[in-house]
Amino acid sequence: MNIYFVRHGQTDENNNKYYYGKMDVCLNEKGLDQAEKAAIFLNHIRFDEVYISERKRTAETANIILGNNSKKFNVDKRINEINFGKFEGKSYENIKKLYPEEYDRWCSDWKNESPPGGESYVEFYSRIHGFMDDILKLNRENILIVTHGGVIRSVYSYILDENLDFFWKFASKNGDVTLVKYEYHNLYIDSITHVGI
Known part of the structure; x- marks a missing residue:
């Protein structure tokens, strides 16, 4: 089985480095271009299943990738990006100013602490774990999953013996295409391609 992960194209919030x-939110002009580049990169593949998160930015990216070959998407809330609670839509500098104690607690125990009103990384990872367990049960040749940077980096952790510290060992740029293969009960990262730069 070939599992293609695509991080959605850039948004203004990405560009402004907001949490x-x-x-x-929707893709910006650069994000639309990144999705077009991902579409060109993947245009030779026939996807048996397509999964997206509940967010517009993944639907927009998936629609561009599939073009005239659009099919019904499986919308799965488990591959939504992590909920940053009251930190949402704010820069690092603003968060430090508005929520200094909460931010320090979150940074000191990033796995278990959560932003006010948000979710912890452990809670977030639990969603991804369940999603991946279900994907591996499918009998499909090619699956497309359009999702978010945090989700994709969590998938890498899932592959690498569920070591959550690997979350920080990979980048995931807007428009990136990652091919994960599942063969003979072995799951591995085959390639990570920066197509949207």
Whole structure:
């Protein structure tokens, strides 16, 4: 099985380096271009299943990738980006100023602490874990999953013996295409391609 992960194209919030996950925003001009480049990169593949998160930015990216070959998407809330709670839509500098104690607690125990009104990384990872367990049960040749940077980096942790510290060992740029293969009960990262730069 070939599982293609695509991080959605850039948004203004990405460009401004805001913390955001639950916010439902659209792609900006560069993000649309990144999705077009991903579409060109993937245009030779026939996808048996397509999964997206609940956010508009993944639907926009998936629609561009599939073009005239659009099919019904499986919308799965488990692959939504992490919910940053009251940190949503704010820069690092603003968060430090508005929520200094909460931010320090979150940074000191990033796995278990959560932003005010948000979710912890452990809670977030639990969603991804369940999603991946279900994907591996499918009998499909090619699956497309259009989702978010935090989700994709969590998938890498899932592959690498569920070591959550690997979350910080990979980048995930807007428009990136990652091919994960599942063969003979072995799951591995085959390639990570920066197509949207």
